[in-house]
Amino acid sequence: MTPGPWQRMDLLARQLMPSMLTLVLVIINVVPLHIPGFSRVAPLLPLIAVYHWAAFRPRLLPAYAVFLIGLFQDILTGAPIGVNAFVFLAVYGAVLSQKRFFIGKSFFILWLGFSLIAAGASVISWVLVSAFHLTLVEPRTVFFQYLLTLGVFPAVAWLFLRWQRAFLRLD
Amino acid sequence: MRQGTKFVNRLAQPIKSLAQRFAFMGLLMAAVGMMTLGKVDVLLMDSIRAHVTDTVAPILDALSRPIDSVSKAVDHLRELADLRDENQRLRENQARLLQWQAVARNLEAENRILKGLLNYVPGPEPSFITGRVIADTGGAFAHGLILNAGARDGVVRGQAAITGDGLIGRVAGVGDRSARILLITDLNSRIPVLVGSERTRAILAGNNSDHPRLIHLASGETVSAGDRIITSGHGGAFPPGLPAGLVASVNDGGISVQPFVRRDRLEVVRLLDFGLAGILTLPKLDADPKSNSKAGDHKGARARKP
Numbered sequence: 021m022t023p024g025p026w027q028r029m030d031l032l033a034r035q036l037m038p039s040m041l042t043l044v045l046v047i048i049n050v051v052p053l054h055i056p057g058f059s060r061v062a063p064l065l066p067l068i069a070v071y072h073w074a075a076f077r078p079r080l081l082p083a084y085a086v087f088l089i090g091l092f093q094d095i096l097t098g099a100p101i102g103v104n105a106f107v108f109l110a111v112y113g114a115v116l117s118q119k120r121f122f123i124g125k126s127f128f129i130l131w132l133g134f135s136l137i138a139a140g141a142s143v144i145s146w147v148l149v150s151a152f153h154l155t156l157v158e159p160r161t162v163f164f165q166y167l168l169t170l171g172v173f174p175a176v177a178w179l180f181l182r183w184q185r186a187f188l189r190l191d
Numbered sequence: 192m193r194q195g196t197k198f199v200n201r202l203a204q205p206i207k208s209l210a211q212r213f214a215f216m217g218l219l220m221a222a223v224g225m226m227t228l229g230k231v232d233v234l235l236m237d238s239i240r241a242h243v244t245d246t247v248a249p250i251l252d253a254l255s256r257p258i259d260s261v262s263k264a265v266d267h268l269r270e271l272a273d274l275r276d277e278n279q280r281l282r283e284n285q286a287r288l289l290q291w292q293a294v295a296r297n298l299e300a301e302n303r304i305l306k307g308l309l310n311y312v313p314g315p316e317p318s319f320i321t322g323r324v325i326a327d328t329g330g331a332f333a334h335g336l337i338l339n340a341g342a343r344d345g346v347v348r349g350q351a352a353i354t355g356d357g358l359i360g361r362v363a364g365v366g367d368r369s370a371r372i373l374l375i376t377d378l379n380s381r382i383p384v385l386v387g388s389e390r391t392r393a394i395l396a397g398n399n400s401d402h403p404r405l406i407h408l409a410s411g412e413t414v415s416a417g418d419r420i421i422t423s424g425h426g427g428a429f430p431p432g433l434p435a436g437l438v439a440s441v442n443d444g445g446i447s448v449q450p451f452v453r454r455d456r457l458e459v460v461r462l463l464d465f466g467l468a469g470i471l472t473l474p475k476l477d478a479d480p481k482s483n484s485k486a487g488d489h490k491g492a493r494a495r496k497p
Binding site (some may be wrong): 057091148 | 211214215218219221224225226227228229230232237239240243244246250251254255258259262277324325326327328330331332333334335336337371373377378379398399400401453454455456457458
């Protein structure tokens with residue numbers, strides 16, 4: 021039985037959803053919230069998304085999509101173009117290489133894994149940006165950004181899990 | 192038959208993963224390549240940025256509006272809470288400012304007479320383009336804003352961005368309907384300024400923290416905490432005399448500056464369409480019937496009069 025056009029569209033939508041959700045997070049990340057001091061340390065929402073989809077549904081978020089999302093993040097935030105593309109890909113690769121570790125683990129372990137990988141990502145991006153500007157960029161803001169990202173991880177990951185259970189059961 | 196497919200699968204699996212690994216490494220290399228290219232060809236990257244920003248500008252515009260309203264409502268509530276104190280403060284302020292007004296009037300009159308005596312040629316008067324902040328970009332590595340005004344509104348690269356409080360930055364990239372502002376706190380921001388009543392020349396240099404620094408002071412010159420910092424107008428594109436901040440502290444680590452503008456309060460930003468850019472692009476402005484060609488003509492006439 022060949023799937024009808026509606027079914028095919030449905031399937032396509034399901035497959036595009038993770039990339040689209042991540043793109044939306046990139047945009048939401050730069051909307052001005054008018055909270056003092058917040059914009060400098062705003063949590064890196066797309067990083068959470070990349071980590072989550074790499075751990076659960078890497079086929080729905082292929083490497084080239086991660087690359088494009090990273091580029092989009094660089095372009096929109098004004099970071100040197102290529103930095104976040106590199107960092108997101110590194111996170112994606114790191115998670116995929118440890119895929120067996122993530123299967124069937126508790127939420128807390130996932131969070132712990134994220135704390136390690138996000139720390140690595142922060143260090144890499146700090147090194148890359150410092151090298152790009154040929155000066156040592158203020159490391160404190162990077163650290164606070166890392167902490168905030170870690171803090172919002174459960175909320176974002178929970179949303180993704182809910183969404184995944186509701187829409188991706190067939191997969 | 193089934194065993195055959197299994198065999199093929201077993202053979203194909205490593206090849207497939209090898210190919211995937213190559214593709215992955217290729218993408219990583221491409222990212223590094225983009226960084227290198229960005230270092231070499233800044234203009235290309237800027238134009239890519241402008242195009243992409245233009246594309247998402249309407250989305251950002253729509254998203255930022257409700258948040259602006261909410262933040263305004265919160266502000267209103269907060270103002271209601273300390274209405275009495277604020278009133279008291281404003282009354283005291285007004286009494287003080289009235290004295291200043293008298294002084295300013297006297298000085299203005301005197302200034303006019305002196306200018307008349309000297310046959311002073313006034314600089315071109317700036318016209319304004321106003322835009323709404325639709326994105327607060329950056330995070331840890333860059334300090335910028337995106338405005339919903341672009342080339343079609345007359346925005347040009349290099350224009351100064353100000354609010355009622357003072358200078359916030361300059362236009363770093365222009366799309367058709369969006370513009371990117373580089374804040375004075377960004378690592379790449381360097382602005383020639385004058386410090387204090389001595390008008391000491393210096394450069395206001397951003398360093399990605401909330402407090403930019405003063406560098407390249409002329410040797411032998413000193414500044415002290417509390418000195419006012421204004422743009423000097425050296426280098427052309429910036430109008431002189433825009434307030435930028437106060438000297439916050441002076442120590443061995445350098446001179447730290449408290450900018451007048453608070454980044455989280457920025458909602459509407461004015462771009463100064465200053466004379467120099469106006470003169471340089473005058474023919475184009477004449478040819479262009481819409482946008483602010485009127486202002487351009489006016490300015491041109493003024494600039495040419497002497």
